[in-house]
Amino acid sequence: MMPSHIAAKNSSLSLPPNTSVPCANTQQNMPPASINNPFLMFQPNTKSYEDMTLIGNGAYGTVYKAKDLANNGQFVALKKVRVPLGEDGVPVNAVREIALLKQLTSFEHPNVVRLLDICQGRKLENERQMLLYLVFEHVDQDLSTYLEKCPSPGLGPERIKDITYQLLNGLDFLHFNRVLHRDLKPQNILISNQGIVKLADFGLARLYTSNVTLTSVVVTLWYRPPEVLMAQPYGTAVDVWSCGCILAELYRRKPLFPGENEVDQLAKIFEVVGSPSQSDWPLDVSLPWTTFKFYKGVPFRDVVPEICSDGADLLKKMVCYDPVQRISCAAAMKHPYFRDFEMNPPSCIKDTLQNNTQHPKASRFYKIS
Known part of the structure; x- marks a missing residue:
C-alpha cells in the first residue's frame, strides 16, 4: 500500500475533481472535557473544501490536496478515513484519539503537523461505517x-x-x-x-x-x-x-x-x-x-x-x-x-521560543491534563 504522503500515478479518485466537502468544524481551542466527551468536537459549520486531487493512499486513509474555501483557497491536506460504526454509533475510542490530536494541535508545536478541521461525512449503512475527513495543513x-x-x-x-x-x-x-x-x-x-x-x-x-x-x-x-x-x-x-x-x-x-x-x-x-x-x-x-x-x-x-x-x-x-x-x-x-x-x-524552534517566553522548552509547551 502506498504511504499517505507519496504521490500516486495513474490512480483513480474516489472523489471527483471539483467536489465540495461540507464540514463540521471543531472548536479552535477544545476544552479538556472533549477528551472525555469527544462528540463535543463537532460544531455545525458551512465551511467546505473543493478541487481535490489525490496525493496518495495509505493504510489508514486516502489523502487529497484541496482548497479551503473559507481561507482564500489556501491548500490543505484532506485525509478521508473510514470509521466502523457500532450499535451506539461512532466508537468513542476512535473519536477520542482524534480529539487528542486536535488538542495537541492547539499548542501549535512547530514540528507536529496541525489538524485544522474535522468533517463528518456520510454514513455507509451497508458497510456499517462512517466517513470522516481530517483536514491537515498542507506541507510540500x-x-x-x-x-x-x-x-x-x-x-x-x-x-x-x-x-x-x-x-x-x-x-x-x-x-x-x-x-x-x-x-x-x-x-x-x-x-x-x-x-x-x-x-x-x-x-x-x-x-x-x-x-x-x-x-x-x-x-x-x-x-x-x-x-x-x-x-x-x-x-x-x-x-x-x-x-x-x-x-x-x-x-x-x-x-x-x-x-x-x-x-x-x-x-x-x-x-x-x-x-x-x-x-x-x-x-x-x-x-x-x-x-x-x-x-x-x-x-x-x-x-x-x-x-x-x-x-x-x-x-x-x-x-x-x-x-x-x-x-x-x-x-x-x-x-x-x-x-x-x-x-x-x-x-522554527527559535521563533517558537521567542513567542512562548513563559515556557522555557519549545519542545514541550503545555502538558495535557
Missing part, C-alpha cells in the same frame, strides 16, 4: 521524497543534524504528553521548502498509560524495534528507535535495517548492534535464542562512514537493544552531537 513533501530529490552526494552533515533535532523536538513534545506515534518512517515525516520538519500520519498514534494494552502490530518493519518484533511490552522508546534508524538513513540514503520479514529484521539488527545474551532473551518469545547466530556487533562508523564520532555515539544510544537503556528524546537533544543547537536552535 515528505522526507522520503526530499531525500530522493537531493542531488549527490546527499544532505550535508549540518542539514542532517537540523532535521534530526527537529524530529526529536516533535517527538519529545508527544512523549511529554503521553502520546506514542508508533509509525515513524520517512514517508510519515513532512518537510517544507523552508526546511521545517513536521511529524505526520497519526493513524497508529496512541495515548500511553501504565495500564493500557498496546498492540504489537505497529511500526513499519524496517523501523521496528526488537521489543515490538518480539511482542514484548513497549513505550516511548519505540519512537526513539525509529528516529535512530532515520538518522542513519539520512547519512546512508538507504535503510539501516532493511529486513524481509520479522526474523530477518531481527538478524539484521543483531548483526549491527550485537546479539543479546541468552540470559537477556525474553522467556515468552516464540523464537528461541538459538534461532540466530551470535553477533558481536560492529562500530557504527563502519555502518555509517560519513557520521562524526558524536553522531555515532548518539546513534548507538538510540538503537540500543534494551529499551530501558535507550536514550530518551529529551536526553538526545542534549547530546554533544547537538552541542551547537543549545545556543542556536533551528529557526
Whole structure:
C-alpha cells in the first residue's frame, strides 16, 4: 500500500475533481472535557473544501490536496478515513484519539503537523461505517521524497543534524504528553521548502498509560524495534528507535535495517548492534535464542562512514537493544552531537521560543491534563 504522503500515478479518485466537502468544524481551542466527551468536537459549520486531487493512499486513509474555501483557497491536506460504526454509533475510542490530536494541535508545536478541521461525512449503512475527513495543513513533501530529490552526494552533515533535532523536538513534545506515534518512517515525516520538519500520519498514534494494552502490530518493519518484533511490552522508546534508524538513513540514503520479514529484521539488527545474551532473551518469545547466530556487533562508523564520532555515539544510544537503556528524546537533544543547537536552535524552534517566553522548552509547551 502506498504511504499517505507519496504521490500516486495513474490512480483513480474516489472523489471527483471539483467536489465540495461540507464540514463540521471543531472548536479552535477544545476544552479538556472533549477528551472525555469527544462528540463535543463537532460544531455545525458551512465551511467546505473543493478541487481535490489525490496525493496518495495509505493504510489508514486516502489523502487529497484541496482548497479551503473559507481561507482564500489556501491548500490543505484532506485525509478521508473510514470509521466502523457500532450499535451506539461512532466508537468513542476512535473519536477520542482524534480529539487528542486536535488538542495537541492547539499548542501549535512547530514540528507536529496541525489538524485544522474535522468533517463528518456520510454514513455507509451497508458497510456499517462512517466517513470522516481530517483536514491537515498542507506541507510540500515528505522526507522520503526530499531525500530522493537531493542531488549527490546527499544532505550535508549540518542539514542532517537540523532535521534530526527537529524530529526529536516533535517527538519529545508527544512523549511529554503521553502520546506514542508508533509509525515513524520517512514517508510519515513532512518537510517544507523552508526546511521545517513536521511529524505526520497519526493513524497508529496512541495515548500511553501504565495500564493500557498496546498492540504489537505497529511500526513499519524496517523501523521496528526488537521489543515490538518480539511482542514484548513497549513505550516511548519505540519512537526513539525509529528516529535512530532515520538518522542513519539520512547519512546512508538507504535503510539501516532493511529486513524481509520479522526474523530477518531481527538478524539484521543483531548483526549491527550485537546479539543479546541468552540470559537477556525474553522467556515468552516464540523464537528461541538459538534461532540466530551470535553477533558481536560492529562500530557504527563502519555502518555509517560519513557520521562524526558524536553522531555515532548518539546513534548507538538510540538503537540500543534494551529499551530501558535507550536514550530518551529529551536526553538526545542534549547530546554533544547537538552541542551547537543549545545556543542556536533551528529557526522554527527559535521563533517558537521567542513567542512562548513563559515556557522555557519549545519542545514541550503545555502538558495535557
